[in-house]
Amino acid sequence: MSEIWPTELRVSSDKKVLSIRFDDGSAYKLTSEMLRVLSPSAEVQGHSPEQRKLMYGKRNVEIMKMEPVGNYAVRIVFDDMHDTGIFSWKYLAELGANKEAKWSEYLNELAEKGLSR
Template identity: 60%
Template sequence: MTDIWPTELKVSKDRRTLTVSFNDGASYALPAEMLRVLSPSAEVQGHGPGQGVTVPGKRLVAIASMTPTGNYAVRIGFDDGHDSGIFTWAYLGELGESGAEKFADYEKALAEKGLSRDPR
């Protein structure tokens, strides 16, 4: 167990940003698109090493729902129907700290595969 946990989870009015504030004073604004394409779900990450999927077309995705999962995570549902990602407090903190780098890697993978962030 970690000693770091969120003190507030707040979805913006346009539903495109989740702000997470932690008990250590850290606070992060996490774009819905980043949360969606870096979802910890098996649908995105695969079931083993090297099985991850590069998800295109999610620039305009919004957060549709958030459901607490035990005392350690939140399940985030998106308006494209994806709702199987269980985001642990540790993973939300990781996205806050290194999400920009992870998202840059995602954009590079899109470009290498000839895919776009824009919906079709």
């Protein structure tokens, strides 16, 4: 993806959906649950694919606040106190563009391990 820039970031009134619009015209709605379980943080992703942790039980997580990180990202603070994920504009666009596939992979992995959202 080339350099893209968000023109709008909006959290829904129930704090469960982040709407993001980019200067290329793309727009996505990402749930707080998806953002939390796919957080780019080391807590979730680890420092290698083998260290990645499967997050579960986050169905009701909410976005408490968002803080800008330079001019390239936003830190999302969730109500379960997770606040170490720095979501770059590129990563948010990637999540939006591949939302169905990434969510399906997540649900399949939960099912394989007998865990629930």
